[in-house]
Amino acid sequence: MRVTQSMIAENFTRNLMQNLKRLDDINSQISSEKRINRPSDDPVGAAMAIKLRRQLSAIKQYNSNAQQALTWMKDTETALTNAGDVIQRLSELAVEAANGTQTDEDKGKILDEVKELKDQLLKEANSTSLDRYLFSGYSTDKAPFIKDDVTGNIQANPDIVDGAINYNVGQSETIPVNLKGSEVFGDIFEAVEKFETALENNDGETISNEVISDIKGALNTVLKYRSQIGARTNRLEATVSRLEANEVDYKAQLSSIEDVDLAQAITDLKMEESVYRAALAVGARIIQPTLVDFLS
Secondary structure (H helix, E strand, O other): OOOOHHHHHHHHHHHHHHHHHHHHHHHHHHHHOEOOOOHHHOHHHHHHHHHHHHHHHHHHHHHHHHHHHHHHHHHHHHHHHHHHHHHHHHHHHHHHHOOOOOOHHHHHHHHHHHHHHHHHHHHHHOOEEOOEEOOOOOOOOOOOEEEOOOOOOEEEOOOOOOOOOEEEEEOOEEEEOOOOHHHHHHHHHHHHHHHHHHHHOOOHHHHHHHHHHHHHHHHHHHHHHHHHHHHHHHHHHHHHHHHHHHHHHHHHHHHHHHEOOHHHHHHHHHHHHHHHHHHHHHHHHHOOOOHHHHHO
16 A cells, blocks of 8 residues: 555544644543543543432432421420429419419419510411411411400411421431421410419419429429420431441542542643654654655
């Protein structure tokens, strides 16, 4: 086969372009600090990186959900703690009111304080977290309890829809964050209103035989639900720790797949630059057009 000048030039140009492409690929890796800039660079690695990014995105959302759930439960814990303090004070007042030596004036003062404490309990029962009522089930835009303007009695809001609010904190893993207001505060308000009525009627026997026991039961109810919230909070905090650990692991794995070794890349770049310059120098010597070349 006769080798012509044009064949030499074509082969030289093709090989030179290949060297230049390798040089460009290494430049792209160094500038982006990524070994994989397009799927063709490493199809298997690119597929694994896509899967890891999907997992990291899911972890980020799960972590966000868990943090929101923690905020909700911490606000619930605060409301229950405050309610427990109020009920403890009501218990002390009930014991004091059951004392037969109390005058009518003394009982009137106790009644005034009981009414104020009932209003405080109503405030705790209607607590919110980020403008959402904690004890209203699905109806987080409606107060769970309302006060009758005529009788002063407190009753559950008939417009609310009870239900468990669940947060997704993992693959096929949810956790309920809310408590039903009727279950937590229903008996509490009944006990307080029985206390009020007994004070108004000067009924020391009811206070001694029923009110003190009812208020003690109300306090136990609050403690029971505080324990539930505490257990859920511990579970959520453990979930957050696990998610954060998974995020670190997946990011490290993604880095090992995608990130470029800069020291190695710079070394390769210098080598490719040398090869490219050598190719240019050799090409300049080989391709020496003469009159014979133009006659071929």
